[in-house]
Amino acid sequence: MSEPTIAGLAGRAMRWMGLGGAKGPVTLSGEGTAPPQPGPSVQAKEPQGGEGMTKPKIALYWAASCGGCEIAVVQLYEKILDVANAFEIVLWPCIMDFKYKDVEALPDKSIFLTLFNGAIRNSEQEHLARMLREKSQVMAAFGSCSAFGGIPGLANVSDRQGVFDVSYRDTPSTDNPEGTRPQLSHQVPEGELTLPTFYDTVRALHQVVPVEYFIPGCPPDKKQIAAVVQALVEGNLPPPGSVIGANEKTVCDECPRTKEEKKVKAFYRTYEIIPDPEQCLMEQGILCMGMATRGGCDAACLSANMPCRGCYGPPPGSTDQGTKFLSAVASVIDSQDPAEIERILEGIPDPLGIAYMFGLPASLLRRRRMPEAVAAEVGAAQSS
Numbered sequence: 522m523s524e525p526t527i528a529g530l531a532g533r534a535m536r537w538m539g540l541g542g543a544k545g546p547v548t549l550s551g552e553g554t555a556p557p558q559p560g561p562s563v564q565a566k567e568p569q570g571g572e573g574m575t576k577p578k579i580a581l582y583w584a585a586s587c588g589g590c591e592i593a594v595v596q597l598y599e600k601i602l603d604v605a606n607a608f609e610i611v612l613w614p615c616i617m618d619f620k621y622k623d624v625e626a627l628p629d630k631s632i633f634l635t636l637f638n639g640a641i642r643n644s645e646q647e648h649l650a651r652m653l654r655e656k657s658q659v660m661a662a663f664g665s666c667s668a669f670g671g672i673p674g675l676a677n678v679s680d681r682q683g684v685f686d687v688s689y690r691d692t693p694s695t696d697n698p699e700g701t702r703p704q705l706s707h708q709v710p711e712g713e714l715t716l717p718t719f720y721d722t723v724r725a726l727h728q729v730v731p732v733e734y735f736i737p738g739c740p741p742d743k744k745q746i747a748a749v750v751q752a753l754v755e756g757n758l759p760p761p762g763s764v765i766g767a768n769e770k771t772v773c774d775e776c777p778r779t780k781e782e783k784k785v786k787a788f789y790r791t792y793e794i795i796p797d798p799e800q801c802l803m804e805q806g807i808l809c810m811g812m813a814t815r816g817g818c819d820a821a822c823l824s825a826n827m828p829c830r831g832c833y834g835p836p837p838g839s840t841d842q843g844t845k846f847l848s849a850v851a852s853v854i855d856s857q858d859p860a861e862i863e864r865i866l867e868g869i870p871d872p873l874g875i876a877y878m879f880g881l882p883a884s885l886l887r888r889r890r891m892p893e894a895v896a897a898e899v900g901a902a903q904s905s
């Protein structure tokens with residue numbers, strides 16, 4: 522007889538990922554997997570607005586991003602005028618045609634704040650992260666892709682070759698009989714065309730440059746963004762290293778559903794049952810990340826009768842969201858029989874994709890084991 526254990530569930534996720542078991546010998550990456558670390562001490566000047574006064578400069582940049590974080594900022598509606606009133610916007614490629622060279626020409630630390638969304642998966646994004654770090658007093662990882670690696674970070678179960686194989690060969694809609702792949706350099710009559718280097722490993726922003734603040738969410742909640750903007754406008758910033766635009770609870774703490782510590786005999790996908798809108802989803806067999814996720818969104822997904830997927834990242838005091846979640850899964854399984862436990866776990870078709878949906882790069886696992894060449898690439902990037 523055995524209880525479902527965190528080790529067992531974690532082992533299952535790791536086997537799925539190729540970290541041990543039948544898919545071959547693997548080890549964890551040697552690259553740092555530390556949780557967000559504070560950047561250098563910030564002596565931020567209070568933003569000054571108004572006629573005749575120099576406004577502090579702000580930059581907004583998107584790296585490996587879906588654009589949703591940009592839309593979340595735009596959806597501040599009239600509050601965005603507070604940003605425009607209090608700050609001089611020097612870079613916001615999604616909205617206006619700024620030139621990188623103009624930002625490069627600015628003195629170091631002349632930008633008060635950079636809101637950086639998206640993960641780092643190519644050389645252009647890394648260059649911008651390093652350049653904006655040099656130019657900025659305060660660097661904020663805006664959104665889950667930047668703070669934890671996010672959805673793009675799930676590519677860390679593969680590498681550049683694997684991603685390109687799917688994108689340019691394997692998908693049913695691909696029509697590429699000559700097997701054309703992106704090239705770093707291509708000559709045309711007008712001159713040389715270049716593309717950034719696509720990396721094997723996706724990284725969160727703090728794995729590339731020091732970061733002062735982390736604003737989680739996919740995208741961050743509109744009310745929370747407004748509160749962050751308000752704090753910035755008032756010069757009311759917390760200590761560097763803080764998670765802002767969130768709270769110190771879990772999503773479960775904010776969730777109004779009834780919790781009765783019920784156990785389950787099966788897990789279901791959301792389309793397989795119609796859940797009771799009043800009862801805890803986990804206790805109905807629907808995987809919900811609420812207990813392993815930082816609060817701040819007012820349990821938004823739960824109010825739509827959908828489970829939390831974990832976009833606000835690990836809760837306070839937790840370094841690894843996935844293992845915390847798998848521990849909760851183990852505690853809710855209603856069986857002592859190994860065979861039955863195995864059958865129940867079969868109802869989780871993608872444990873890694875659920876447990877690390879928003880934070881694989883910043884997790885303890887970080888990525889599938891890398892071939893030596895990939896490790897060298899990451900090592901070179903980290904030391905540069």
Ligand code: SF4
Nearest residue numbers: 589590664665666739
């Ligand atoms: S955090 Fe979410 S909304 Fe923001 S860029 Fe990433 S995927 Fe898009």
Ligand code: SF4
Nearest residue numbers: 773776801802809811
């Ligand atoms: S597990 Fe999900 S449904 Fe249950 S209380 Fe927590 S957030 Fe609500």
Ligand code: SF4
Nearest residue numbers: 818822829830831832
């Ligand atoms: S409920 Fe979970 S997935 Fe939904 S917005 Fe909140 S933290 Fe993100």
